[in-house]
Amino acid sequence: MYCQECGKKPATLHFTKIVNGEKTEFHICETCAREKGEGIPGAPNSFSIHSLLSGLLDFEQLGGTGMGGVKQPALRCEDCGLTYAQFSKIGRFGCSNCYHAFAEKLDPLLKRVHSGTVHSGKIPKRSGGQIQCKREIEQLRRDLQAKIENEEFESAAQLRDRIRELERKITDL
Amino acid sequence: MANHRFSQHALSEWMKDEGPESEIVISSRIRIARNLRHQPFPMLATNQQAKEVMEQLTEVSRSGKLASIGKFETIPLSELSELDRRVLVEKHLISPSLANESRCGAVILSDNESVSIMINEEDHLRIQCLYPGFQIQEAWALASGIDDIYEEAADYAFDEKRGYLTTCPTNVGTGIRASVMMHLPALVLTNQINRILSAVTQVGLAVRGLYGEGSEALGNLFQVSNQITLGQSEHEIIDNLYSVARQIIEHEKAARNRLLQESRIRIEDRIRRSFGILAYASIMDSKEAAQRLSDVRLGADLGILPAVGPQVLNELLVMTQPGFLQQTFQEKMSPEQRDFRRAELIRKKLRGETDHGGV
Numbered sequence: 426m427y428c429q430e431c432g433k434k435p436a437t438l439h440f441t442k443i444v445n446g447e448k449t450e451f452h453i454c455e456t457c458a459r460e461k462g463e464g465i466p467g468a469p470n471s472f473s474i475h476s477l478l479s480g481l482l483d484f485e486q487l488g489g490t491g492m493g494g495v496k497q498p499a500l501r502c503e504d505c506g507l508t509y510a511q512f513s514k515i516g517r518f519g520c521s522n523c524y525h526a527f528a529e530k531l532d533p534l535l536k537r538v539h540s541g542t543v544h545s546g547k548i549p550k551r552s553g554g555q556i557q558c559k560r561e562i563e564q565l566r567r568d569l570q571a572k573i574e575n576e577e578f579e580s581a582a583q584l585r586d587r588i589r590e591l592e593r594k595i596t597d598l
Numbered sequence: 599m600a601n602h603r604f605s606q607h608a609l610s611e612w613m614k615d616e617g618p619e620s621e622i623v624i625s626s627r628i629r630i631a632r633n634l635r636h637q638p639f640p641m642l643a644t645n646q647q648a649k650e651v652m653e654q655l656t657e658v659s660r661s662g663k664l665a666s667i668g669k670f671e672t673i674p675l676s677e678l679s680e681l682d683r684r685v686l687v688e689k690h691l692i693s694p695s696l697a698n699e700s701r702c703g704a705v706i707l708s709d710n711e712s713v714s715i716m717i718n719e720e721d722h723l724r725i726q727c728l729y730p731g732f733q734i735q736e737a738w739a740l741a742s743g744i745d746d747i748y749e750e751a752a753d754y755a756f757d758e759k760r761g762y763l764t765t766c767p768t769n770v771g772t773g774i775r776a777s778v779m780m781h782l783p784a785l786v787l788t789n790q791i792n793r794i795l796s797a798v799t800q801v802g803l804a805v806r807g808l809y810g811e812g813s814e815a816l817g818n819l820f821q822v823s824n825q826i827t828l829g830q831s832e833h834e835i836i837d838n839l840y841s842v843a844r845q846i847i848e849h850e851k852a853a854r855n856r857l858l859q860e861s862r863i864r865i866e867d868r869i870r871r872s873f874g875i876l877a878y879a880s881i882m883d884s885k886e887a888a889q890r891l892s893d894v895r896l897g898a899d900l901g902i903l904p905a906v907g908p909q910v911l912n913e914l915l916v917m918t919q920p921g922f923l924q925q926t927f928q929e930k931m932s933p934e935q936r937d938f939r940r941a942e943l944i945r946k947k948l949r950g951e952t953d954h955g956g957v
Binding site (some may be wrong): 449482494504505506507510516517518519520521524531535538539540542543544546547548549550551556559 | 599633635636637640641650720742746753754755756757758759760761762763764765766767768770771772774802825826827829830831832835854955
C-alpha cells in the first residue's frame, strides 16, 4: 500500500481517527507523517519529555491510595497562580515557589525521575553560609537534647548560647 | 541587520583544536540551568518581567564581568533573522526552543563560540560550554566558573533540599546536563550498538541523536548525557558519564580493530565508495550525506583516506545542514535545491582539500 498523501512511498503508519463518531482511516509514510506533525499519535517526534512527565504525574493523581471520593482542595501556587492540576498537565513549574506549594506531592515524582529527592551538589555562595549555619544549629539542638537528658546543665547552657549566636547570624546574613 | 560572525564560518574556533580521543569523541558539553528567585519562570513571565530578566542578565556581560573568561558578544534574538537563528541551532550554540519559542530571549556568545549563555530559554539562564574531544571535566570547570560570576549579580532560585530550582522537574538539583558527542560507526557496523546503548540507559544516562531530544542518530553520531540531576553531586554525575563514555570508546576502538583485521577489503571498499560518491555526486540529501560523511570520517581515522582532515569533516557536518546551506548561497531553497547545492559544496570541499584542483 502506498502513502495516501504523497502516493510515492510505502505507507508505514496506519491509524484510525474517530471524531464525533465519524471514522477516518489513514495510511501514510513516515515523511508525510512528520510533515503533518503532532496530530498523529505514534508519529515520530510527537512524543516529548513533557508529555512523558505529565503521564507520570497523572498516574500519581489517579493511582496509589485508592482513597477515592474524598475531594481535596485544589493545590495552587500563591506566587504565580499555577495549580497542581495544570502542573501535572504541562510538566513544568511556573516559578520557584511552586516547589514549596506542591512540596507534599513532589517526592514520589522526583524519586521516579532522579536517583534521590535531596540535592547534594554545588551550593551558591550567597545562601551557602546560611545553609551551613542551619545544618550546624540542627546538630547543636540534638546535642542539647542529649545534654539535658543526661542532666549536664552547664554544657547544655553553653550549647544554648551557641545556638542563639548562630540564629542571630542567620538573620544578619 | 548586522552580519554576524557566527553565520560566516561553519567551524567554530573552539572546534579547530584537537581534543583527547578526538577520533571518537567529537565534542564534550556542559549545560547548567539557573533561575532568578523573584521572577516567575519564562513560561509564565509577562513581557515586562521577561524584559527585566533579560536586562539583568545581559548586564553581566555588557558590564565586562565575564572579561576574565574571554570576549563576549550579547545578541538579542529579536535582532536575528530566522536563518541566523537556524544557523545557531545547527552549530549547537543555541537550543531550538530559544530559537523558536523564547520571548525576550538573548544569547551571549564567546569569541571562539566555546561558551554560549542563553537568556529566557526554558529557564532564565542557561550556561553552555563546548570543548573539542573528550574534555568533560574541563567543560564543567569553565561552566562552574561562569556560574560563580553570574551568582554575584543574581539572586538564584535555590532551595536547601531541592537545590537549584528549574522549570522542568527533570533538571532540578544540580541543573546540569553533561554530554559527549560520539562517532560510533564500527559499533553500528558490527551490530553491537543497540546492546551498548540499552546498557547505557540502565545506568541513568540517555542517548540522543546529533540535534538532541527527539532527533535521529544520523551519521552514526550519538550524544550520551546524564538524565539524573538530583541526588548526585556534579562530580558524581560527570564521573559516571566519563567512565561510561570511556568504556564506549574502548568498545568502538576494539570494533574498529576487528573490522580492519577481519574484513579490511570490505571496509576499505565501503569507505572509498562513499568518498567517491561524495566527491562526484550531483544530488545529495542530508541523510545520505550524514551516512557517507561518517564513512569518510572512519576512513580518515583508520588511515585509509589520509588526505582528508577531521576539520573538513566537522566543517561539512555543519555546512551541509539546511540553514547553513541557505546562508552560504544567500538564497531560500526548496529541499530539492538544497540537495543539489549540498552535493556541489561537498564536491568542492572534498576535492579541493585532497588533490588540489585535480580530476
